[in-house]
Amino acid sequence: MDWLLRLRDAPADPNIAGAFDNWLRASADHRKAWALAVKTWQVMGQVPPAYEHVWGEAHEDARKPHRRARKPWRGVAVITLAAAACVVAFLAYPTILLRLQADYVTAKATTRTITLSDGSTVELGANSALKADLSEGRRRVTLLTGEAFFDVTHDPSRPFMVDAGGMEVSVLGTAFNVRMSSSDMSVELARGAVSVFYDQPGGPSDMRLAPGEMVEVDRASGGMVKSHIAPEDIAAWRGGRLFVNDATIGSVVEQIQRYHPAWISIPDGTLAGHRVTGLYDLRDPDRALRALVQPYGGTVREISPYVRVLSRY
DSSP: OHHHHHHHHOTTOHHHHHHHHHHHHTOHHHHHHHHHHHHHHHHTTOOOOTTTHHHHHHHHHHHSOOSSOOOHHHHHHHHHHHHHHHHHHHHHHHHHHHHHHOSEEOOTTOOEEEEOTTSOEEEEOTTOEEEEEEOSSOEEEEEEEEEEEEEOOOOTTSOEEEEETTEEEEESSOEEEEEEOSSEEEEEEEESOEEEEEEETTEEEEEEEOTTEEEEEETTTOOEEEEEOOGGGTTGGGGTEEEEEEEEHHHHHHHHHTTOSSEEEOOOHHHHHOEEEEEEETTSHHHHHHHHHGGGTOEEEEEETTEEEEEOO
C-alpha cells in the first residue's frame, strides 16, 4: 500500500518508478502483496493506479501450483496484510467521499487559482476542496476542507456566500481568506466588509469585520474571537508562509500537514494543547515543525521519509 500511495502521489517520478520495479522483481511475495493492494484499491472505487497491469500477472502467478510446501507464517502474513489494507481503505474513505463532492481539489503542497463564472477568483490552498454553485439567482460556494482566498466581483443583486463547516461568510464584493480545520475556523479580511455567521448549538453568533480584522471560531464551544491582522499576514500561505494567532500546536500541525509529504503524528496531548502565535515557513515544513514545538521542549522525530512524530522526549 505504501508503494501504491507513492506511485499515486508522483506518477511521473522516474526514481520512484525505478525503485518500485526493483522491489517488485525482488520477490514473488512482493508481487502477491502488490496484487492484494491493487485489488483493495479497486474495491475502494479508486481510479486504476499506475502499474495496474502487474496485478493481472501476479494473480496468474498466484494461481499456478507450487511444489514447495506452504510455510505456516505465510498465512499470518496474508492476514496481517489484509488487515493493513482494510485500515488504509477505512482511512482513505473520507478523502474519496470528499473528492466526489468537490468541484475543485488540490493535492499536498499544491495551490490552484480558479476563475468562477461571475468573474470572482479563488486561490485554493494546498490539500483543499471547494464546491461551487453559481446560478442566475445565487452565488454560493462551500469550502469542504482546507483554505481559500476569495476576491469577489461586486454584484448587489447576488450576495456571495461561503459555507465552511457551518460558518457562513456573506459578502457583496470584497477580498478575504477562509480557513477551516477539525478544531477551528477563521476569516481574514483584506478589503471590503463581510458578515460572519456561525450556527452553534447554544445559539447563533454573528460578527462583522472591517479590513485588517480577523475572526476565529472554536468549533467545540462556538466562541468567536475578533482580532487585528497585518495586511501582509492575510492569506500568508500564498507566499509560502503560515501565520497563526493564539492557536494550539495541534491545529497548526494540521495546517502544516497540508504541505508536508509525510504523515505527522502528535500523540502527546499536552504538547498539542500548547498555544502559539507566529509565522512559519511552509516551503520547509520540517523546519516549521521544529520551530513550532522547540519552545515547549518538543522534538520532531523522522521515523521514515513518510512519518514524523512530535513529542517532548
